[in-house]
Amino acid sequence: MKRLALAVAASLAAIAGSAPAQETPPVSGYQFLLPETQALQDDDFANPGMLWVELGGKLWDEPAGNGTSCQNCHGAPEAMRGVGTRYPQWSQTEGRVISLEQQVNQCRAERQQADPFGYSSQELVSLSALVMHQSRGLPMSVATDGPAASAYRRGKAYYETRRGQLNLACSNCHVDQVGSRLRGEPISQGQVNGFPIYRQLWQDMGSVGRMIAWCNDAVRAEPLAEGSQMAVELELYLRSLGNGLAIETPAVRR
Amino acid sequence: MVRYHHLGNLWLTLATIGSLGFADPAAAQDAGRGLELMRASEKGNCSICHLVPGIGLPDEAQGNIGPSLEGVGARLTPAELRAQIVDARAMNPETIMPPYGSIKGLADVDKRYRGRPILTAGEVADIVAYLSSLR
Numbered sequence: 146m147k148r149l150a151l152a153v154a155a156s157l158a159a160i161a162g163s164a165p166a167q168e169t170p171p172v173s174g175y176q177f178l179l180p181e182t183q184a185l186q187d188d189d190f191a192n193p194g195m196l197w198v199e200l201g202g203k204l205w206d207e208p209a210g211n212g213t214s215c216q217n218c219h220g221a222p223e224a225m226r227g228v229g230t231r232y233p234q235w236s237q238t239e240g241r242v243i244s245l246e247q248q249v250n251q252c253r254a255e256r257q258q259a260d261p262f263g264y265s266s267q268e269l270v271s272l273s274a275l276v277m278h279q280s281r282g283l284p285m286s287v288a289t290d291g292p293a294a295s296a297y298r299r300g301k302a303y304y305e306t307r308r309g310q311l312n313l314a315c316s317n318c319h320v321d322q323v324g325s326r327l328r329g330e331p332i333s334q335g336q337v338n339g340f341p342i343y344r345q346l347w348q349d350m351g352s353v354g355r356m357i358a359w360c361n362d363a364v365r366a367e368p369l370a371e372g373s374q375m376a377v378e379l380e381l382y383l384r385s386l387g388n389g390l391a392i393e394t395p396a397v398r399r
Numbered sequence: 400m401v402r403y404h405h406l407g408n409l410w411l412t413l414a415t416i417g418s419l420g421f422a423d424p425a426a427a428q429d430a431g432r433g434l435e436l437m438r439a440s441e442k443g444n445c446s447i448c449h450l451v452p453g454i455g456l457p458d459e460a461q462g463n464i465g466p467s468l469e470g471v472g473a474r475l476t477p478a479e480l481r482a483q484i485v486d487a488r489a490m491n492p493e494t495i496m497p498p499y500g501s502i503k504g505l506a507d508v509d510k511r512y513r514g515r516p517i518l519t520a521g522e523v524a525d526i527v528a529y530l531s532s533l534r
Contacts, residue, residue, distance in 0.1 A: 308507035310517055311497040321495065322464055328447040329460040366507045 169320070169334075171387045174398060177333040182345075186397040194274065194343035194395025197267075197350045201275025204268055210259030215272075218256065222275055229280035229392060233381040235292040242296040244377045246273050246352060264372035270350050274341045277394035285338050285392060287384045300382025303375060309366030330399065335360075336387040337380065339396020346399060353380045433529030436522050443518065443526060448496070452533055465496060472531040480527045484518070499523065 175183060185191050205215045205222055219225065232245035243251070249272050250261040262269035289297040304315045318327065319335035326332070340353045347355075354371030357379060361368055369376045437443040438454050446454050450467035475483070482489060485500030498505075499518040508514075518526070 306506070308505075310502075310505060310508050310512040312505055313495065313497070317495050325464045326459075326462050327464065328462050362509075365509050365512045367509050 171336060171390045172323075172334055173338055173387075173390055173393065174333040174336050175339065175393060175396065177331045178397075178399070182397055182399060186339075186393065186395075192343070192395060192397060194341070194350055194397060197271045197274045197341065197343070198278045198395055200267070201271035201273075201278075204272055205275060209253065210257035213257050215252070218252075222279055225276045225279040227280055227283060229277040229394070230283050230286050232287070233296075233377050233384065234288065235296075241374065242293050242377055242381055244352075244354075244372070244380060245276060246270075246354075247372065247377070249273060249276070265352065265355060267350075270341050270352055273352060274350060274395050277341065277392060280392045281394060282391050284389050285384055285387050287381060287388060289381070289385045293381065296378040296381055297385060299375070300378040300380070300385075303379050304382055309361070309364035311364040313364045315360065334386070335383065336390060337383045338387045338390040339393040339398065341394060342396045342398045344398050350395070353383065429525040430529040430532050433522075433525035433527070436518070436526055437529065442522065443499070445526075453529075468530060468533060470533055472533040475530075477527050477531050480530050481523060484523050484526060 175186065178186075185193075189195055202222060208214045208217075215222075229245060232248065233242045235241075236243045236248070236251075239247075239251075246264060246269050249269060253259050254261045262272075287293075307314045307317070315335065318332050322332045323334055324331065337353050337356070340356070341350050342356070343350050344356075351359075352371065354369075354376050357376055358368050358371060369379070434451075434453060437445040437451055445451055445468070446456055446461040448462040448464040450458060450461050450463070450469065452469050454461070471480070483496075486498040486503070487494040487496035488498060488501075497517065500516045500520065500523050502508075502514065502516050
């Protein structure tokens with residue numbers, strides 16, 4: 146634990162040193178992991194999340210609905226490099242901020258004339274992981290101004306509001322208690338630069354929406370349905386907190 | 400994991416037997432039950448934030464968000480302990496400690512838990528009995 150605290154303090158100091166007078170520099174959840182979990186994430190052959198990326202690759206090439214595949218219109222998945230850095234993003238056609246998962250489903254429904262995937266389905270999380278993976282190493286850079294500004298404000302308000310029978314806001318843990326231990330678990334900033342993540346606790350891959358639902362359940366608050374507008378706007382806020390952090394998808398977390 | 404639970408149960412059994420014989424009647428009879436309530440994740444779950452002596456978990460598997468409860472019975476009176484558990488906001492409006500005996504001002508509570516506090520008055524009394532024994 147001491148080593149972990151030191152590592153986090155060191156990375157905070159390193160970031161603080163390079164970026165002048167930023168109040169809380171973003172730190173990836175990676176920095177809070179045990180070395181063996183970091184090693185698992187770093188090795189593409191051992192990282193369980195790569196299985197979902199591979200499944201996403203298969204789905205990418207598979208014709209659906211009207212017989213078109215993602216590949217037919219978009220080319221190789223590599224063409225998606227950079228796309229994942231921008232989501233959730235304002236959609237002109239929808240008139241609201243949408244998540245990457247919703248963008249994929251939009252293509253599926255409107256361009257492939259196929260049934261959209263369930264928000265927490267293995268298919269959708271795999272395609273999302275595939276697209277995000279293409280941006281690995283690139284800095285997250287979601288827009289919080291212009292038409293996205295009101296969604297950003299609502300996301301921020303949600304993040305800072307106490308809720309549930311335990312009366313806790315996201316910020317009570319992920320801002321005020323960073324580095325403390327909740328039970329045996331060090332509390333990180335709750336950054337989402339690694340999502341979708343392979344979470345060892347779940348033995349499964351999950352989207353940001355699933356993580357929000359998990360943390361909501363922990364404080365015994367009303368669940369925020371995955372893919373609901375509030376959850377997407379909260380995701381926008383979470384991503385904005387990590388603007389500048391390198392995308393790690395697929396990250397491995399405890 | 401499983402191992403710790405066994406340890407915890409053993410400890411609990413001993414504590415319960417102990418409290419039958421030696422408990423101070425004024426401090427209620429159920430210090431053993433109090434400890435059990437502090438451990439239960441559906442109830443107190445206190446060790447996610449505090450080091451709780453006797454809970455049967457290694458130190459590094461307990462939280463350090465709040466102060467260690469070692470010797471807390473010597474620091475605080477039963478009335479102070481009770482007030483802290485029932486609604487810590489009365490002592491510190493910005494506290495992160497959940498209000499275990501109050502539903503005042505709660506928002507967005509999941510319907511499984513709505514309309515009632517985490518602990519009943521009797522359960523709080525049991526926990527106070529256990530904490531008072533920590534000296």
